Amino acid sequence: MTLEAYADTIIPGQKRSPEDRAIAGVSTGGGAVQAGALELxxxxxxxxxxxxxxxxxxxxxxxxxxxxxxxxxxxxxVPPFVALEYPDRVALILRLTKPGHPEKDFWVMLSLFCNMSFDSAAHLHTAQALADGHPGLAAMGLSHPDADGLWRFKDFGYGRELARLHPDTTSSGSPA
Known part of the structure; x- marks a missing residue:
């Protein structure tokens, strides 16, 4: 419950139920907890x-x-960190991650992993996470793969083709 409350402070989400104490409920939609922070x-x-x-x-x-x-x-x-109101959770994490705090590295690392669960779903297969409606990937608008499981992009990233396709490139995009 404590680690869920920490993750929810990093990327807030919506309460799972009215009785939910770990998630403060200061945001709508899924946050780090719903994105699988504990699993990561x-x-x-x-x-x-x-x-x-x-x-x-x-x-x-x-x-x-x-x-x-x-x-x-x-x-x-409930555990002490969970008992704190959201603004106090934020204030405490700011204190713990402030330059000069002797444990800063631990708290920054924990915060980064909580963030990673939301913005990259590193612990999940990307296509499955998208199919399951992963909140972070959905919020970022990550496109779904084509029916064959490969990602293809109809528009060039820089608005123009940067190089011609090599004539020996296979249909999967691999060099021959």
Whole structure:
């Protein structure tokens, strides 16, 4: 729940239900959580999957300190970071990622992976993510592949053809 709240603070999304505490609900549509932030964070390819419990514990400790400094009373039925209101979550993450903070590298890395789940869906096969309506890829307007699974673009990226197709190029686009 803590890591979901962290991811939702990086890229906010819509609550999954009225009882949802991890997602603050300050945005409409899908955010990092709906884009699969937890799945990406737990993926062993990130290299941080073994340290997620420690990161959750640390951000909760920081949330308790922050709440004390701000005179906030936290709901004990949820983890401390989850109990913070969205503006306080943002303020705490800004503090943790500020140049000079001794743990900055950890929090920036966690934030980048949360962002990556939304803007690249690195943990998913792109065509399947698009077919499933991945919120980040949809928000960016990423085109769907053709029926054969290949991406082709009818318009040139720079508005004009930059080079003629080599005569030995195969129909799949590979050089002969």
């Amino acid at each position: 964070l737990e993926w062993d390819a990130t290299g941080i999957h073994d340290g997620l419990d420690d990161l959750a514990r640390l951000v909760n400790e920081h949330a308790e300190v922050y709440a004390g400094e701000q005179g906030l009373t936290l709901d004990p039925s």
